[in-house]
Amino acid sequence: MAVNFPSIDPEQLYPVAGVTLGWAEANIRKPNRKDVLVMSIEEGATVAGVFTTNRFCAAPVTVCRKHLAKGNGIRALVVNTGNANAGTGEPGLAHARETCAEFARLAGIAPEQVLPFSTGVILEPLPIDRLKAGLPVALSNLRAAHWYEAAHSIMTTDTQPKAASRQVSIEGHSVTLTGISKGAGMIKPNMATMLGFLAFDAAVAQPVLDALVKEVADRSFNCITIDGDTSTNDSFILIASGKSSLPPITSTTTPAYAELRNAVVEVAQTLAQLIVRDGEGATKFITVRVEGGTSVAECRQIAYAIGHSPLVKTAFYASDPNLGRILAAIGYAGVTDLDVAKIDLYLDDVHVAKAGGRHPEYREEDGQRVMKQSEITIRVLLGRGSADATVWTCDLSHEYVSINADYRS
Amino acid sequence: MAVNFPSIDPEQLYPVAGVTLGWAEANIRKPNRKDVLVMSIEEGATVAGVFTTNRFCAAPVTVCRKHLAKGNGIRALVVNTGNANAGTGEPGLAHARETCAEFARLAGIAPEQVLPFSTGVILEPLPIDRLKAGLPVALSNLRAAHWYEAAHSIMTTDTQPKAASRQVSIEGHSVTLTGISKGAGMIKPNMATMLGFLAFDAAVAQPVLDALVKEVADRSFNCITIDGDTSTNDSFILIASGKSSLPPITSTTTPAYAELRNAVVEVAQTLAQLIVRDGEGATKFITVRVEGGTSVAECRQIAYAIGHSPLVKTAFYASDPNLGRILAAIGYAGVTDLDVAKIDLYLDDVHVAKAGGRHPEYREEDGQRVMKQSEITIRVLLGRGSADATVWTCDLSHEYVSINADYRS
Secondary structure: OOOOOOOOOHHHOOOOEEEEEEEOOOOOOOOOOOEEEEEOOOOOOOEEEEOOOOOOOOHHHHHHHHHOOOOOOEEEEEEEEEEEEEEEHHHHHHHHHHHHHHHHHHHHHHHHHHEEEEEEEEEOOEEEEEEEEHHHHHOOOOOOHHHHHHHHHHHOOOOEEEEEEEEEEEEOOEEEEEEEEEOOOOOOOOOOOEEEEEEEEOEHHHHHHHHHHHHHHHOOEEEEEEEOOOOOOOOEEEOOOOOOOOOOEEOOHHHHHHHHHHHHHHHHHHHHHHHHHHOOOOOOEEEEEEEOOOOOHHHHHHHHHHHHHHHHHHHHOOOOOHHHHHHHHHEEEEOOOOHHHEEEEOOOEEEEEEEEEOOOOHHHHHHHHHHHHOOEEEEEEEOOOOOEEEEEEEOOHHHHHHHHHHHHO | OOOOOOOOOOOHHHOOOOEEEEOOOOOOOOOOOOOEEEEEEOOOOOOEEEEOOOOOOHHHHHHEEEEEEEOOOOEEEEEEEEEOOOEEEEHHHHHHHHHHHHHHHOOOOOOHHHEEEEEEOOOOOOOOHHHHHHHHHHHHHOOOOOOHHHHHHHHOOOOOEEEEEEEEEEEEEEEEEEEEEEEEOOOOOOOOOOOEEEOOOOOOOOHHHHHHHHHHOOOOOOHHOOOOOOOOOOOOEEOOOOOOOOOOOOOOOOHHHHHHHHHHHHHHEEEEEHHHHEEEOOEEEEEEEEEEOOOOOHHHHHHHHHHHHHHHHHHOOOOOOOHHHHHHHHHHHHOOOOOHHHHHEEEEEEEEEOOEEEEOOHHHHHHHHHHHHOEEEEEEEEEOOOHHHEEEEOOOOHHHHHHHHHHHO
16 A cells, blocks of 8 residues: 555665675574575774664664674675564574674674674564574675665565665765665654664764764654654664765765765665555555744644644545644643644645635645545644744555554564 | 443432532534533522633533633523534634523523533534524423433533532431533643532532632542643532531632532542543543652643553553553653653553563463553652642553544534
8 A cells, every 4th residue: 555655776785895784584583585684894884873762662672772882894694674673682682692692603703893783573582593594594695786686575564565766966976875664653753763874985984973873763653654653663774885986075075975875865765765654554655844933843743743643644534624633632741832813724735724724725625636636745833933843654454453462473 | 442431320319408400412413412501590699610721612611711710690501512613713702792692581580600511513603593593492401400411411521421419418417419521522621621510408608619619620620631631611610509517618718618528529530530431432441640759740741642552442441451651751741851761651550560570470361451441550660759639541442533523514
């Protein structure tokens, strides 16, 4: 049921020099599916990540944070699906560490140079022996051209593999960026999405990359929501392989940084939006744009209140212009000094509410026309400042309930 | 699909001396249904209310606040269903005022002695002429015994009328309490529920009643959630008719106050829980109890995160013990210094998680057994203090989506 999901041409996913990818069918939860991914990174790259703010973060997230803090030299990412290794306590941490140690042994690197990732069911022990058995298989098929297969191998309830790629020229040097993501439910990233990996070949100094990954996450994965459930395993990783001829970027204040950032944001936004387009049970892709606020934070707060409201989401599913539900969500978003008499509401080009009430010329047929579309923009004007924020979300359908009532069976 | 909804015996809804109720079929939205209720209150009563915190509060809520602030002498409540008179701007306010004026004219009282209430669709003009035409009809059938019909006349998507009644003895004097409520969706009261009216015959001084209504709301209607959507029209009203022989209660520190409060809380909790039991599409009644917190606020925050999670709610619908979703919700609830290694999780008597991980003796069959019940208690022990909080909620089913996709049609 993905919404206007673009068909992804494997040929258009450009290899990123310095990065190879391999996969295995390790039978983590179900047989005959790619469920282990290895991303191998040549020496000299920098790697940065942002992770879930969920206090029940998964064991691999804890290990990732530790390994990234060690000063880097990250050489590989190991990802499994089918099991989140979250809510697994001390044994879970031991499993995450064992994953790194085993891969390090096979690849001849140090365990601290490996970042582990897991996604799937929470509160169940990771089948560590099956995972370990898959690692040599994944190692044996490492290829720079495996991005499409890699996107496949991290899917859980996703119906579509998610990938995006770009080539840009920065100061006359070609830079290639390719990324993959996964996720369709438990999506309300707060620092990053379920899983997103984005590599490019420009060289970026570690502190600059650390800043970049936050900036990009805030403008892409941190702007989406499907069901408001922040996952235990959200992780978004940037890999700067350094193989481009572009001179290393060592400051966030140069034009080259800005150009790279814009390219990375574009790829990351595409990856984030693909997650919403493939949202569990989604039939509509909805952009919620809140303008005229006193801060980005309050605009986001209101945009998320709209994006999370089950009543708004079901109305969109039904193409029912029951748009008072949007006003109700704006009103309970928690902006306590909001003057509703200043608020305007648009649905695409249709002016629905003016100065806090129904626009005198608003006709329900016009609202209905927009509601029937598969891509809809809700625009809220607060009339109290100059800040704005955008959130991408989807509707709430019978299918969402079916998927999540049956996920494990 | 209401969950273990008790059959309400009209004979067990005790009249409250000093209060009469009448209704009309005014064709507000649909023909042939009771959609206007009048509650008439004899002179000498005190009345207090709490209302929605939604900034887009409905016009009648604004008028209610104003009339209550005028120093009271409230003599009537006028309620319509089918239209919320919210998001209606200045014309909506005029309609709410006109409702009061018209009723006051008919009843020979002042407009400021009337409190108006509306519930139904947002963003549509109130059909004021039809409402006004219904008022003489409602006036003509005022009876002290009409509580059951009154509960019927305020229903919208409710499948069941909601009412509760008690007689208690306080210091040897009989006190009668009867209340009605409505609501099944857009339920996450924040100060009060969609609509709740509770009358008793004890005399209570105005400042004491003002304190009592807040205390009762916090322990009843403010502890429920169906879909996390705080309505624009939430209102909870206490009427103290003063007809009981119990001497007037003029302080919140007397034993008589405590006895009355406990009785009111009990009736209000029943009314609040009836709303959850009749929650849109509900198949399970779920009590979320969070203990061992440093404050009631953080316990409520975590209880609400669990109660709002679509993933938790769909798992309960499916009777699927995918209980890691509860841990995820605890983790993202926003208690930033939460130490998950101290958390225990129970499902009724089954110890699911211990010290932040799966309990070694937890067996999925045991979780499954509890999940299949229609009444389930989720108990979370935070292990960091002595505060606790309870929230009542329901599951999320296909039927919820159907109801809300079709509500207006």
